[in-house]
Amino acid sequence: MEKLVQTLKEEIIEALNLVEMVPEDINEEAPLFVDGLGLDSIDALELTVLLEKKYGIKIKTAEEGKKILYSVKSMADCIIAGGKAWD
Amino acid sequence: MTDVFIVSDNIITSLGFSTGENASNMTAGITGIRLISDESLSPDPFYVSLVDTDRLRGTFSQILDPEEFTRFEQMAILSIKAAVAATKIDFSGERTLFILSTTKGNIDLLGKNTGKNDPGLYLWHTAKRLGDFFRFRINPLVISNACTSGLQAVITGSRLIRAGYYDNVVINGTDIISEFVVSGFSSFKSLSTGPCRPFDSTRDGLSLGEGSGTIILTNNKGASKQTFRIRVxxxxxxxxxxxxxxxxxxxxxxxxxxxxxxxxxxxxxxxxxxxxxxxxxxxxxxxxxxxxxxxxxxxxxxxxxxxxxxxxxxxxxxxxxxxxxxxxxxxxxxxxxxxxxxxxxxxxxxxxxxxxxxxxxxxxxxxxxxxxxxxxxxx
Amino acid sequence: MTGYYITGYCIIRNNEASVNGKPVFSAHGKNTREFFTDLYKFLDSDYPKFHKMDNLCKLGFLSSELILKKNGVRTIFSGSDTGVILANSSSSLDTDRMHQVTIINRAAYFPSPAVFVYTLPNIVIGEICIRNKITGEGSFFIQEKLNPVFLTDYIRCLLDCEIINRCIAGWLQVDGDDCDAMMCLIEKTDKPISGFVNFEPSVIRDIYNLRI
Missing domain, CATH: 3.40.47.10 (Thiolase/Chalcone synthase)
Incomplete structure (x- = not known):
């Protein structure tokens, strides 16, 4: 889990061009899309591409997307659960 | 201030090859948006409005060899030709400007064997080919302002006439359906699950379409064969x-x-x-x-x-x-x-x-x- | 006398940048992307969104920062009386090629929204407007080469009709390693101040042809 969280942070920084950030800047429990990293709707779409490309996870609905992309931890949970949103 | 009039127009879409034919189909409540399964455009079936390829080639072959022109150019030439033919204006002089409005031009060439540097990929080159065909003397202008391009082209044309730079502006707007565009909108999750439903409570996205439209602006009141009275x-x-x-x-x-x-x-x-x-x-x-x-x-x-x-x-x-x-x-x-x-x-x-x-x-x-x-x- | 003047201009090409005819930055031996990052750091713009932009938008953003910053402070021209009128010859083809790579292979078909959004040339107008809160006229023209007469005619027409009072105008070309920018700030002012340059096609041409 810890390793996955670290990997995800690195992948997020790379995929979203968060050039001025390091993995330690991202709190895995904190919401990704409220203030924090200053992410927007394109970033959300880009993260869904990341999950599909690297982990074969397809997000089907916007509701599901909101749950899975809530935080780095929720993304990791989803990957471990094999693509299911973790409530 | 100089008055600017719209004296002629044409549109080519899935619903027809003239403005009137489109209007008849619209009056009959017909939509040109269909579910298409075409691997060369998208891995998944999707709703889209396509210009009938057989009809396009058939109509185009009556004036030119379709092998010599891209799909984009075929549509644009047919549309401009129809609009130009409906006026009495002489467009050959230096008082006529041609404006092409497009987001992606011949972007389908990027996925073909012609290579990454095909001159047809350059929008000014595409506009020049069209302009040369109609013998417009002035170097054409291309406006590429995303989905406002067409309207902005008409606004720009009317300003240039009012300011006295030109007497006539021929504006053509064309975009074609390509794998490039479909994949992009698909990645944005903006494609609808059925034919699009603007302003409806169940709307869930847009349907892409292709087509070509031409509008001719002039400051010359007697320019059209028809009675006209539409001012910009x-x-x-x-x-x-x-x-x-x-x-x-x-x-x-x-x-x-x-x-x-x-x-x-x-x-x-x-x-x-x-x-x-x-x-x-x-x-x-x-x-x-x-x-x-x-x-x-x-x-x-x-x-x-x-x-x-x-x-x-x-x-x-x-x-x-x-x-x-x-x-x-x-x-x-x-x-x-x-x-x-x-x-x-x-x-x-x-x-x-x-x-x-x-x-x-x-x-x-x-x-x-x-x-x-x-x-x-x-x- | 009220007239239109070029109150600032910049050139970016050959990994060098100049403002009002004076070289301000160079970083040789870098690729386009690295050079842009170095220039961004030099300008101290503190705008992390810069890193998300494609090369055309980076070039436009950097050019606008160069002409709007005076003594390190950015002049604010927010609102609808500022226009952004830009042109180039290759549209967004540089990024179009990147998007094409993501869809060429069905087995690895992952079109990226963060790439696709930049496959329109006018996005750079949006980026400059967002940065400066400009809500005025915007147009992106594609022409074979810089056409100083057309640009001047059109911008004059916007200024004459009071559609705008000032304009950020320029040529922004990115096509592979071909990177070439010229940007001007054109303002309507009551009295010419010494050092201000007349807004005329010949001046635009001279600025564009400046050697850094």
């Missing part, structure tokens, strides 16, 4: 200054341009031809902007339910249909609209209405936060 009023563009892809939540740019247009126009429009893509956020943004501008009660429609979102061609194609509405005193319904689905209510046209149509407001919005609005009226 004020038009402006403006930016949301908010986000490069997401519609502004306050409708800022669209409000600013419609408000400015209305402050410079002689009367309220009889209808508004909105952008109305059918995505959740675009349509709501338009409702907010039009409400802020005090235009919420004016009858409004979107043409996208008939032939989809034709991107850089949309402004020209849709404006040509506005001209048809005015000339024939008819308002077309918003195909796909069934029940109101906006927080800010609009007066969405839901049936064919025969009524006096003396003035119209056309709007468009697009990626990059751009918005345009233009007023047309009868003299």
């Amino acid at each position: 009023g004020m038009g402006f563009s403006g930016n949301d200054a908010n986000h490069i892809s997401g519609p502004s939540r306050t409708g800022e740019g669209l409000f600013l341009v419609t408000d400015r247009v209305m402050k410079n126009s002689p009367s309220m429009p009889d209808f508004i031809s909105a952008h109305g893509t059918g995505t959740l956020y675009n349509d709501e943004m338009e409702a907010i902007a039009l409400t802020r501008a005090g235009l919420q009660n004016i009858p409004v429609n979107s043409f996208k339910g008939y032939w989809g979102h034709t991107l850089g061609a949309a402004g020209v194609i849709e404006l040509a249909m506005c001209v048809h509405s005015m000339n024939n005193n008819v308002l077309f319904p918003t195909k796909g609209f069934r029940e109101p689905g906006l927080e800010n209510k609009l007066n969405v046209i839901d049936r064919v209405i025969k009524t006096e149509v003396n003035a119209c407001l056309k709007t468009a919005s697009g990626f990059g936060g751009c918005n345009s609005a233009l007023y047309l009226f009868k003299t």
